[in-house]
């Protein structure tokens with residue numbers, strides 16, 4: 212199964228305007244905006260789609276609106292779609308859209324879909340770091356940052372589900388769709404990547420009581436830790452409130468900063484996630500604060516020496 216990652220997440224919401232404001236402030240590019248919803252794209256075309264919660268074209272909700280209604284994966288080719296249709300069609304209904312995309316439900320009850328990927332090639336600058344002891348990355352006289360530097364989401368990274376049976380979910384994505392478990396929190400759930408991509412994870416399952424089932428958060432990759440901090444600072448200045456971060460996760464090594472959102476889940480910025488192949492041996496660890504992050508900071512208002520006294 213040549214699944215190459217997430218193409219889009221579709222949400223049913225009750226406040227289209229608030230969600231539009233949130234996703235635009237987050238840095239996504241909007242299109243097809245109306246009172247009924249819209250599409251919000253990163254640099255590579257991966258996207259968040261919002262629709263009114265009562266939109267009859269959406270798969271059924273797992274809980275109250277707002278909520279995640281469908282997870283859309285991208286595959287490399289039509290042949291990959293046929294392989295998925297053959298596999299999942301053995302024991303469940305697989306509906307085929309006019310555009311060729313496949314729609315069905317996973318073993319946990321989440322609506323999932325597959326399409327020939329909408330990802331388009333793009334180029335964007337890397338954060339060049341000069342470290343004593345290593346060859347310079349950033350040339351002499353080239354500045355590292357500027358006040359107006361761009362820090363916007365580049366590609367849809369991962370989604371995290373609250374699930375009633377993480378082992379059942381892991382078995383479905385492993386045995387039926389070829390996902391690989393890269394690491395696990397014991398008694399909580401696995402980080403998983405599809406075989407067609409090398410990111411540490413695009414799916415993380417968290418065992419919870421059944422009534423909590425749904426999306427905990429999603430995130431897009433930023434270009435660097437600097438971009439996570441800059442985009443998060445700008446997002447916060449627009450009034451959105453921090454939930455967790457900024458910091459750096461241990462499993463996956465990704466920078467993170469989570470915010471509250473009107474989409475029914477948290478919304479994260481991440482950057483610089485580990486990449487793995489079949490040579491990687493999955494780790495297992497108990498879930499703890501130390502195992503969740505290497506470090507964690509709290510953002511503060513800007514301040515300068517000689518300015519107004521520090522607020523405490």
Ligand SMILES: [Fe+2]
Nearest residue numbers: 369428430479
């Ligand atoms: Fe995350």
